[in-house]
Amino acid sequence: MTEQRIAGCYIPTFDLQGKCDILIEDGVITAIEPASGSAVGAIDGSGLYAVPGLTNAHTHSPLSLMRGAAEDVSVDDWFNKRVWPMEVNLTPERVRVGARLAIAEMLLGGVTGFADHYFHADQIAAAAEELGIRANIAPTFFSTDDHRGRDEAFAVTRQIAKSGSRRVTASVGPHSTYTVSEEDLSASARLADELGIRVHIHAAENMQQTHSSLDRLGVTPLEVLARTGVLGAGAHIAHGGGIVTDDRDLLRANAATTTVACCPKVYFKHDIDPITPIRLLHDVGVTVGAGTDGAAGGNTLDLWEAMRWTALAQKRQEHDPLFLATREAFDIGTRGGARAASHDRSGTIAQGMAADIVLLDLSRPHCQPIHDVFATLVYSVQPSDVVHVLVDGELVVENRTLVHADLGEIVGQARDVAPELVRIHEGEAVQHYAP
Amino acid sequence: MTEQRIAGCYIPTFDLQGKCDILIEDGVITAIEPASGSAVGAIDGSGLYAVPGLTNAHTHSPLSLMRGAAEDVSVDDWFNKRVWPMEVNLTPERVRVGARLAIAEMLLGGVTGFADHYFHADQIAAAAEELGIRANIAPTFFSTDDHRGRDEAFAVTRQIAKSGSRRVTASVGPHSTYTVSEEDLSASARLADELGIRVHIHAAENMQQTHSSLDRLGVTPLEVLARTGVLGAGAHIAHGGGIVTDDRDLLRANAATTTVACCPKVYFKHDIDPITPIRLLHDVGVTVGAGTDGAAGGNTLDLWEAMRWTALAQKRQEHDPLFLATREAFDIGTRGGARAASHDRSGTIAQGMAADIVLLDLSRPHCQPIHDVFATLVYSVQPSDVVHVLVDGELVVENRTLVHADLGEIVGQARDVAPELVRIHEGEAVQHYAP
Numbered sequence: 125m126t127e128q129r130i131a132g133c134y135i136p137t138f139d140l141q142g143k144c145d146i147l148i149e150d151g152v153i154t155a156i157e158p159a160s161g162s163a164v165g166a167i168d169g170s171g172l173y174a175v176p177g178l179t180n181a182h183t184h185s186p187l188s189l190m191r192g193a194a195e196d197v198s199v200d201d202w203f204n205k206r207v208w209p210m211e212v213n214l215t216p217e218r219v220r221v222g223a224r225l226a227i228a229e230m231l232l233g234g235v236t237g238f239a240d241h242y243f244h245a246d247q248i249a250a251a252a253e254e255l256g257i258r259a260n261i262a263p264t265f266f267s268t269d270d271h272r273g274r275d276e277a278f279a280v281t282r283q284i285a286k287s288g289s290r291r292v293t294a295s296v297g298p299h300s301t302y303t304v305s306e307e308d309l310s311a312s313a314r315l316a317d318e319l320g321i322r323v324h325i326h327a328a329e330n331m332q333q334t335h336s337s338l339d340r341l342g343v344t345p346l347e348v349l350a351r352t353g354v355l356g357a358g359a360h361i362a363h364g365g366g367i368v369t370d371d372r373d374l375l376r377a378n379a380a381t382t383t384v385a386c387c388p389k390v391y392f393k394h395d396i397d398p399i400t401p402i403r404l405l406h407d408v409g410v411t412v413g414a415g416t417d418g419a420a421g422g423n424t425l426d427l428w429e430a431m432r433w434t435a436l437a438q439k440r441q442e443h444d445p446l447f448l449a450t451r452e453a454f455d456i457g458t459r460g461g462a463r464a465a466s467h468d469r470s471g472t473i474a475q476g477m478a479a480d481i482v483l484l485d486l487s488r489p490h491c492q493p494i495h496d497v498f499a500t501l502v503y504s505v506q507p508s509d510v511v512h513v514l515v516d517g518e519l520v521v522e523n524r525t526l527v528h529a530d531l532g533e534i535v536g537q538a539r540d541v542a543p544e545l546v547r548i549h550e551g552e553a554v555q556h557y558a559p
Numbered sequence: 560m561t562e563q564r565i566a567g568c569y570i571p572t573f574d575l576q577g578k579c580d581i582l583i584e585d586g587v588i589t590a591i592e593p594a595s596g597s598a599v600g601a602i603d604g605s606g607l608y609a610v611p612g613l614t615n616a617h618t619h620s621p622l623s624l625m626r627g628a629a630e631d632v633s634v635d636d637w638f639n640k641r642v643w644p645m646e647v648n649l650t651p652e653r654v655r656v657g658a659r660l661a662i663a664e665m666l667l668g669g670v671t672g673f674a675d676h677y678f679h680a681d682q683i684a685a686a687a688e689e690l691g692i693r694a695n696i697a698p699t700f701f702s703t704d705d706h707r708g709r710d711e712a713f714a715v716t717r718q719i720a721k722s723g724s725r726r727v728t729a730s731v732g733p734h735s736t737y738t739v740s741e742e743d744l745s746a747s748a749r750l751a752d753e754l755g756i757r758v759h760i761h762a763a764e765n766m767q768q769t770h771s772s773l774d775r776l777g778v779t780p781l782e783v784l785a786r787t788g789v790l791g792a793g794a795h796i797a798h799g800g801g802i803v804t805d806d807r808d809l810l811r812a813n814a815a816t817t818t819v820a821c822c823p824k825v826y827f828k829h830d831i832d833p834i835t836p837i838r839l840l841h842d843v844g845v846t847v848g849a850g851t852d853g854a855a856g857g858n859t860l861d862l863w864e865a866m867r868w869t870a871l872a873q874k875r876q877e878h879d880p881l882f883l884a885t886r887e888a889f890d891i892g893t894r895g896g897a898r899a900a901s902h903d904r905s906g907t908i909a910q911g912m913a914a915d916i917v918l919l920d921l922s923r924p925h926c927q928p929i930h931d932v933f934a935t936l937v938y939s940v941q942p943s944d945v946v947h948v949l950v951d952g953e954l955v956v957e958n959r960t961l962v963h964a965d966l967g968e969i970v971g972q973a974r975d976v977a978p979e980l981v982r983i984h985e986g987e988a989v990q991h992y993a994p
Contacts, residue, residue: 191927192934196884229924392871395878423938424925433868436827443830449631489664490859490942492626492970493977499627503858507925508943535927542928 126150128517132159133169133483136497137176137473146174148479151516155475169483172511175501176471177236177480178427179461181413182362182385184242186222189538190420193546199394203557207420211554213545219244223251225538228531229425231257233507236480236515239360239465241297241324245280249292256520256528258480260465262297262324266555267305274308278315285319290516293466295360300326301345302333302559306352313353322358322381322466330396333559334366346371355382360464363387365399372408379409383464386414388433390421402438403447413464414457428505431457435502450498479517484509561585563952567594568604568918571932572611572908581609583914586951590910604918607946610936611906612671612915613862614896616848617797617820619677621657624973625855628981634829638992642855646989648980654679658686660973663966664860666692668942671915671950674795674900676732676759680715684727691955691963693915695900697732697759701990702740709743713750720754725951728901730795735761736780737768737994741787748788757793757901765831768994769801781806790817795899798822800834807843814844818899822852823868837873838882848899849892863940866892870937885933914952919944
């Protein structure tokens with residue numbers, strides 16, 4: 125049995141004042157006690173703040189290689205003239221390189237877990253295992269006549285789900301309600317039920333999609349998820365800006381297993397309004413996490429920014445500056461994200477929870493003075509304030525440095541493969557966006 | 560004559576590809592040349608990107624001491640139950656301590672200049688001179704029967720304006736169109752004319768204020784500025800979310816000397832909608848800069864965030880993802896801010912301009928790969944990417960460290976004085992907010 129201790133840190137989310145020690149056995153928090161005063165044999169947390177690791181509730185990690193390659197375009201052109209033509213160039217190797225870059229960025233910025241949704245998902249799983257981050261990965265597919273994409277994605281889903289990995293788990297990953305047939309959605313729900321996992325899917329991303337669904341099918345995207353069994357299997361919904369009040373009853377009935385990701389940066393960049401209706405979702409008991417989406421849209425995987433602008437954008441949307449107070453906003457970045465990623469034992473510093481912990485230096489001028497530590501955490505902290513990061517009690521970032529890989533090598537590989545990945549071959553694309 | 564050289568850096572805003580040397584004499588850029596290959600006797604810029612220093616177009620620097628002390632409240636309560644009661648506790652010493660903290664944060668984050676608007680402005684001027692940042696400071700006052708606030712502010716305005724300082728200049732600082740009488744606005748305009756400076760003022764901050772002005776006076780806040788001579792003298796307007804199409808002709812007639820600051824973070828926090836109408840302002844030739852407002856509202860003085868969310872919020876407001884493309888957004892944070900702060904020789908790396916330059920390390924994973932360097936600058940860069948900062952060719956941040964002051968001392972003093980500053984004495988306030 126491995127025993128560990130984080131010594132002498134402050135824990136804003138815990139009801140013990142003053143300096144604390146966090147005791148960890150086999151990756152699980154076993155006790156939180158007033159500091160013994162000694163840091164011998166421990167991770168020295170003196171002067172640092174321990175907070176639950178953040179979870180990125182929705183991303184496509186390999187898109188880090190397209191950071192800045194699809195700027196100042198409409199949503200339609202982003203898909204049809206940039207990202208989907210570029211994705212013709214995907215290879216397993218390029219996906220691995222992009223995932224490693226993304227995971228490096230996330231870990232160094234205090235993200236201990238993420239919900240991913242992408243192709244060549246086995247490569248992402250391997251990168252997550254290598255670098256030590258917690259990941260829930262949804263191998264993604266579009267519907268095609270020959271079911272090849274679906275069958276390949278399902279095979280990888282099974283493989284990850286049955287791997288027995290403590291860190292890397294799976295969700296079923298149909299791309300969306302508008303690119304996947306109801307037959308394939310039903311098959312996804314059955315696979316999720318069989319494996320005891322959930323379905324991570326883009327649905328009701330914006331109001332236009334909801335109206336289009338009503339026009340074409342007579343039902344909302346959420347009703348499509350319901351009638352195909354996806355909502356019943358457990359759904360993690362990306363974006364949900366097109367969720368409407370008519371969806372309330374469905375959501376309430378499935379609240380325990382439904383989660384939604386809010387990714388504010390891309391909504392502003394692409395003029396998506398309204399955005400994820402968090403008040404409605406909270407009212408019916410659905411958990412919301414903050415996400416960055418892929419860096420081809422959101423540019424960074426900075427969960428502090430995603431959490432902060434989730435709160436700010438929601439105050440504006442609700443015309444209520446009191447909505448999502450600092451403590452609630454922090455929960456969205458931590459507990460909410462963890463539930464969204466099916467990381468149910470992450471997101472909270474408490475006995476029995478996984479030791480997914482970030483140690484922050486809040487002494488820099490942008491964090492001082494501290495009148496309300498949750499305001500500091502939500503509105504001031506930057507990724508560079510992260511000093512140490514633990515996942516399952518294991519140090520994966522120590523003194524701002526990756527433990528398991530060389531950052532220079534990761535960045536160098538990304539630079540090498542990126543130019544070929546973003547080359548556009550006229551007329552080629554993995555899919556056409558017309559929701 | 561002092562000669563300096565920054566050797567071997569990339570300059571995204573300049574039309575010379577590859578590595579460059581920047582030659583500086585007496586604080587002014589004299590030449591930009593292909594790199595000589597030697598860094599002997601120079602600031603080593605190899606591997607770094609040189610960009611114009613950012614300018615914070617509107618802040619109240621001493622409010623850094625209230626960071627996090629006024630969260631989750633309405634605009635009215637922010638003023639009437641938090642900040643204006645707390646400001647009863649202002650002393651010259653506390654203002655100096657807060658200004659030093661704010662300036663430290665700004666310099667370390669690549670902000671080389673700022674437009675400030677506050678009380679005890681001589682203390683802010685002293686802090687700016689000490690730490691080496693460029694500042695345009697507007698000594699602020701409310702109208703009172705005995706004119707004491709106005710007279711004191713005017714005296715400090717004269718003192719700064721006539722100091723002959725290269726770095727610290729003044730604007731006249733009436734608080735707003737709703738807290739200052741037209742008599743005092745006219746006096747402000749006359750003083751600005753006399754001293755050859757402009758007027759920095761809160762005006763038309765939101766649509767409610769514009770409607771209230773129309774109800775009470777029959778004219779918009781901009782028309783108040785016009786009829787009191789402020790617009791003619793040259794106005795720097797904070798916020799301007801309540802600027803309307805009826806103001807277009809006035810703005811166009813005064814475009815050369817009118818600037819506006821957009822501070823997105825506080826607009827979202829306090830549900831101010833619409834925000835600064837940048838498209839309208841650009842259409843009539845008015846320059847816009849990005850600002851943070853005071854940290855009592857915006858929490859940080861991170862100009863990268865202010866620039867980024869200015870662009871993102873404007874794309875949303877205009878329903879046009881193509882509006883404020885990356886290069887234009889970067890101009891708002893640099894050239895636009897510099898003009899807003901009357902720092903007309905800052906904000907651009909070019910011959911004859913002041914050497915206000917930031918050297919960035921863009922090798923961290925959140926900035927890589929670089930497909931579009933202006934996308935990197937606007938959507939990815941974090942304050943922690945700033946390595947060196949020069950103002951007037953003088954290094955004021957070297958290797959991420961303040962050159963002229965001890966950061967630990969600055970933060971320690973801020974911690975010491977903050978608790979007394981935020982103490983609320985029932986029934987006391989410097990002013991009542993009822994615009």
